[in-house]
Amino acid sequence: MKNKEPKIIVKNLTKKFGDREILKNISFEVYDKEIFVIMGGSGSGKSTTIKHIIGLLKPTSGQIIVNGVDITNLSNEELIEIRKKMGYLFQEGALFDSLTIWENVGFYYLENTNMSPKEVFKLAQEKLKLVGLQGVEYLYPSELSGGMRKRASLARAIATNPEIVLYDEPNSGLDPVTSALIDKLVMDLRDNLGVTSVVVTHDLESAFTIADRIAMIHKGKIYAIGTPEEIKRSPDPVVQQFINRKAEGPITEELMREVIQKAKVK
Numbered sequence: 001m002k003n004k005e006p007k008i009i010v011k012n013l014t015k016k017f018g019d020r021e022i023l024k025n026i027s028f029e030v031y032d033k034e035i036f037v038i039m040g041g042s043g044s045g046k047s048t049t050i051k052h053i054i055g056l057l058k059p060t061s062g063q064i065i066v067n068g069v070d071i072t073n074l075s076n077e078e079l080i081e082i083r084k085k086m087g088y089l090f091q092e093g094a095l096f097d098s099l100t101i102w103e104n105v106g107f108y109y110l111e112n113t114n115m116s117p118k119e120v121f122k123l124a125q126e127k128l129k130l131v132g133l134q135g136v137e138y139l140y141p142s143e144l145s146g147g148m149r150k151r152a153s154l155a156r157a158i159a160t161n162p163e164i165v166l167y168d169e170p171n172s173g174l175d176p177v178t179s180a181l182i183d184k185l186v187m188d189l190r191d192n193l194g195v196t197s198v199v200v201t202h203d204l205e206s207a208f209t210i211a212d213r214i215a216m217i218h219k220g221k222i223y224a225i226g227t228p229e230e231i232k233r234s235p236d237p238v239v240q241q242f243i244n245r246k247a248e249g250p251i252t253e254e255l256m257r258e259v260i261q262k263a264k265v266k
Helices: 046-053 076-083 101-105 107-112 119-131 147-158 176-193 204-208 228-232 237-243 250-265
Strands: 006-017 020-031 035-039 061-066 087-088 165-167 194-201 213-218 221-226
Touching: 006 046, 020 035, 020 046, 020 076, 020 194, 020 221, 035 046, 035 176, 035 204, 046 061, 046 165, 046 194, 087 176, 087 237, 101 107, 101 119, 101 147, 107 119, 119 194, 147 165, 147 176, 165 237, 176 194, 176 204, 194 204, 204 228, 213 228, 221 228, 221 237
Parallel strands: 035 194, 035 213, 087 165, 165 194
Antiparallel strands: 006 020, 006 061, 213 221
């Protein structure tokens, strides 16, 4: 990977909301056609990180460089051009309830191009087939299972043939079989279409299955970056507690200190 040009560079990224520092000077690179997993517990800063990569959030300080362009100071119009090469899978899918599945998948083309509905429908069918969904084009999101909605959302995310896809907790709320199917789809997009992926998850089995490399984040700091095997061998006690699902360790001790501190303030 180190011989490749990075597709995404996150450099000294810091984000504050008021007095709360959510991300603390984090840096990493994502390479072309790589599946890069950002792993950590709830509230660790995972989702905040990918929202910066697509430009939904602006950093307090630091840089986000995508395909050689620093996006942190771009205008909305310039950012839209960058986003055309990116897809985003929201944690809850974020499908439009009032639109059919094919209209959801083809939404960008219906709203922003002169393509006919017939042409967009055909494109939507092709993308739905890629994620293993056929015959659902005229259904509404409420008529699909959670796993099917997640796959339909993925079809929408890849509708514009993006170079980069960002996934926010793609396995959240799914049964083990559907979760494994989503993992396979992520890997198929890399292997068959050359997509570069950044996947945010707290699902250990998924992370170690799909990742080329993993960044372990906790409380807004990166504690380790490496291949799945390197992460498993990490000497850091925070990493080891998390990946081995231990009840006792530095994460638990930190949580207890926070509870005690809040009690003292009250």
